[in-house]
Amino acid sequence: MRYILLILMLCFAAACSTPAKLPLATDNAGVDDEKRLWQRSEDEQKVLTQSGLIYRDDQLDDYLNQVARKLQPPEILEHIPFKIMVIKSPYLNAFAFPNGVIYIHTGILARMDNEAQLAALLGHEMTHCTHRHALKTLRHFKSKSDFLVGVQGSLIQFSGIGNLVNQLGALGSKAAVSGYRRDLETEADLVGLQLMAKAGYDPNEALRLFEHLKRELEEENIQEPFFFGCHPRLQERVENCKNFLKTRYQKEETGIKNTGVFLTKMHKVILDNAWLDLKAGRFHSAQRGAEKYLKIEPNDAGVYYLLGEVFRQRAKADDMHKAKAYYEKAISLDPFYPDPHKAIGLIYYKDGEKTLAKKSFGQCLSLSPHRADKAYIVGYLKKCNQ
Amino acid sequence: MKKFFLIFLLFIPACAPWIETGGSYESLPHNFYVNIPQGWMMLDTDRYLLISGDGPFLQYVLIQDRPIDRPFRNTKKKFNRLMLPQEAADVIIDEITSDQSVLNFEIIENAPTRINGHDGFRVVFTYKNRDGLKLKTIYHGFLADESFYNIRYTAVNRYYFEKDIKTFRKVLESFRLVEDEGNCPGIRISQTMRAN
Numbered sequence: 001m002r003y004i005l006l007i008l009m010l011c012f013a014a015a016c017s018t019p020a021k022l023p024l025a026t027d028n029a030g031v032d033d034e035k036r037l038w039q040r041s042e043d044e045q046k047v048l049t050q051s052g053l054i055y056r057d058d059q060l061d062d063y064l065n066q067v068a069r070k071l072q073p074p075e076i077l078e079h080i081p082f083k084i085m086v087i088k089s090p091y092l093n094a095f096a097f098p099n100g101v102i103y104i105h106t107g108i109l110a111r112m113d114n115e116a117q118l119a120a121l122l123g124h125e126m127t128h129c130t131h132r133h134a135l136k137t138l139r140h141f142k143s144k145s146d147f148l149v150g151v152q153g154s155l156i157q158f159s160g161i162g163n164l165v166n167q168l169g170a171l172g173s174k175a176a177v178s179g180y181r182r183d184l185e186t187e188a189d190l191v192g193l194q195l196m197a198k199a200g201y202d203p204n205e206a207l208r209l210f211e212h213l214k215r216e217l218e219e220e221n222i223q224e225p226f227f228f229g230c231h232p233r234l235q236e237r238v239e240n241c242k243n244f245l246k247t248r249y250q251k252e253e254t255g256i257k258n259t260g261v262f263l264t265k266m267h268k269v270i271l272d273n274a275w276l277d278l279k280a281g282r283f284h285s286a287q288r289g290a291e292k293y294l295k296i297e298p299n300d301a302g303v304y305y306l307l308g309e310v311f312r313q314r315a316k317a318d319d320m321h322k323a324k325a326y327y328e329k330a331i332s333l334d335p336f337y338p339d340p341h342k343a344i345g346l347i348y349y350k351d352g353e354k355t356l357a358k359k360s361f362g363q364c365l366s367l368s369p370h371r372a373d374k375a376y377i378v379g380y381l382k383k384c385n386q
Numbered sequence: 387m388k389k390f391f392l393i394f395l396l397f398i399p400a401c402a403p404w405i406e407t408g409g410s411y412e413s414l415p416h417n418f419y420v421n422i423p424q425g426w427m428m429l430d431t432d433r434y435l436l437i438s439g440d441g442p443f444l445q446y447v448l449i450q451d452r453p454i455d456r457p458f459r460n461t462k463k464k465f466n467r468l469m470l471p472q473e474a475a476d477v478i479i480d481e482i483t484s485d486q487s488v489l490n491f492e493i494i495e496n497a498p499t500r501i502n503g504h505d506g507f508r509v510v511f512t513y514k515n516r517d518g519l520k521l522k523t524i525y526h527g528f529l530a531d532e533s534f535y536n537i538r539y540t541a542v543n544r545y546y547f548e549k550d551i552k553t554f555r556k557v558l559e560s561f562r563l564v565e566d567e568g569n570c571p572g573i574r575i576s577q578t579m580r581a582n
Contacts, residue, residue, distance in 0.1 A: 162532070
C-alpha cells in the first residue's frame with residue numbers, strides 16, 4: 001500500500017511541475033456548471049458573512065491575505081481573486097469555496113506555530129480552487145442525489161462541523177467543508193507543499209503541523225474533521241508528506257518560518273479561541289491556548305481570569321484552589337478588573353464563606369455597577385446578608 | 387433549530403402522534419403537571435413535551451426534564467447538582483452558542499427567577515436560522531435532584547412572539563413538579579390524556 005501511495009505521489013509530483021496552473025480551462029467560471037457552482041458559493045458566503053460567525057479583525061485579514069498572495073503567481077491571482085476569512089470556531093478546520101474564498105477556523109489558526117504552517121494550510125486550500133476540485137467532485141457524481149448521499153454519509157461521523165455544513169448549500173461547496181475525495185486531497189497536499197516551498201517557506205513545517213495536530217486530536221480524543229481529513233487517514237497522509245519531503249526537499253531543510261511575526265499577528269486569535277474552547281467544554285484545549293497566549297503576553301490580566309474560569313468550571317478536585325490563585329493573579333495585574341472579583345465571590349459563596357463572598361461581590365459591583373449579571377450578584381448579596 | 391422539527395415530523399409520529407388538546411395535563415414520564423392552552427397541539431415524547439398553537443415552525447413551548455448527566459450535543463460541559471442557577475444558565479448559553487446552526491445569537495436578558503418555588507434562571511435571546519428568519523426564545527430552567535427542568539417558548543420574532551407571550555406565561559405559571567404536589571391538590575388531571 002505504501003509503495004502504491006508513493007508511486008501515486010510521484011505521479012502527482014510529475015504532473016504538478018507547474019503547481020499553480022489552472023487545470024481545466026484558463027477562464028474560470030467559463031462553463032455552465034462551474035458558473036452555477038460559483039454563484040452558489042457566493043450565496044453561501046453571504047449567509048456566512050451575515051451569520052455572526054465571522055471573526056472580524058482587519059489587520060489579521062490583511063496579514064492572512066498577504067501570505068496567501070505570496071503563494072500564487074499573478075496570472076493565477078488574476079483568474080481567482082483569493083480572499084481569506086476567519087470563522088469563530090474552535091474546531092481544527094479550514095475550507096475553500098471554488099471561487100477562491102477560503103475560511104480558516106480560529107481553532108486551527110490558534111494551534112499553528114509559524115507562518116510556514118499557515119502557508120502549508122493555505123497552499124492546500126488554494127489548490128482545491130486552482131485545480132477545480134469542487135467542479136471535479138460535482139461531475140464525478142452522476143446525479144445530485146448521489147452527490148448528496150456521498151457527502152452527507154461522510155458527515156455523519158463528525159460533530160461540530162456538521163452543523164456548519166448544514167448551513168451551507170447542497171452542491172459542490174459542501175465537499176469543500178467536509179473534505180474531497182482521497183485523490184483530490186492528496187493532490188492538494190502535494191501541490192500545497194510545492195507552493196509553500198516555491199514561496200520560500202520551510203516545507204518541513206507542513207509535516208510539523210500535521211503531526212502537531214494529529215497529536216492533539218489523539219490526546220483530546222477529538223472526533224471532528226480536520227483540514228487534512230478525518231483521523232483514520234491522518235497517519236497515511238503524514239507518511240505521504242514524509243515521503244514527499246524525503247524525495248523532493250531533502251536538501252532544502254531551511255526556509256522561512258516567520259515565527260515571531262506570526263505569533264504577534266495571532267495572539268488575539270489564540271486568546272479568543274481559548275474562550276471558544278472553554279464554551280465548548282474543551283477545558284484542556286482552553287488551558288493550552290491560554291498558556292500559549294501567556295508566553296506572548298505574560299502580563300495580561302484577562303488570560304489569568306480565563307485560566308481561573310477553566311478550573312472553576314471544570315470543578316475537579318483541587319480545581320477551586322487553582323482557580324482562586326489565577327483570579328488573584330488577574331486582580332494583582334489589574335485591580336479594576338471586575339470579573340475575577342465576582343468569580344472569587346462565587347467560590348466563597350458556594351463554600352459558605354458569606355463574609356468573604358460579600359466582599360468580593362461588592363467589589364465587583366462597585367467596579368461595574370451596570371453589568372449584565374447584576375441581578376444574580378444582587379441576589380447573592382441578599383443571601384449573604386440573611 | 388428547524389432541523390429538529392424535520393426530525394420530529396419524520397420520526398416521531400410513528401410512536402407519539404400530535405394530538406389536539408387543552409386543559410390540565412400530567413406528563414407521567416416527565417414528572418410534571420402543566421396547563422395546556424385549549425385547541426393547541428401536543429406531542430409528548432420520552433424526551434420532552436412539545437405544544438404549539440400554530441405549528442412548531444411558527445411557535446412552540448417545549449418542556450423537558452433532562453437527567454443532569456446527559457451529555458449535550460455541542461458543549462462537553464455538564465451540569466452538576468451543586469451548580470447555582472447562573473452557572474446552569476451559562477452551560478445552556480454555551481451549549482447554544484457552540485451550535486453553529488444558531489446564527490446571530492443575542493442575549494437580551496439573563497436573570498435569576500423562581501419557577502414553581504425552585505431557584506432558577508430566565509434567559510431571553512434571539513437568533514436567526516439559515517433562511518434569515520429571526521426567532522425569539524424565553525428559556526426558564528432549574529436544577530432539582532437529578533434533573534434539569536426547562537420550559538422554553540420560541541416563536542418567530544415578528545408577530546408570533548408577542549401574540550402568544552401571555553399564553554406562555556399561563557403555561558409557565560401552571561407548571562408543577564409531581565413530587566412537589568404530593569397528592570396533587572387543586573389540579574384536575576384529564577384521564578384521557580394520562581393514557582400516554
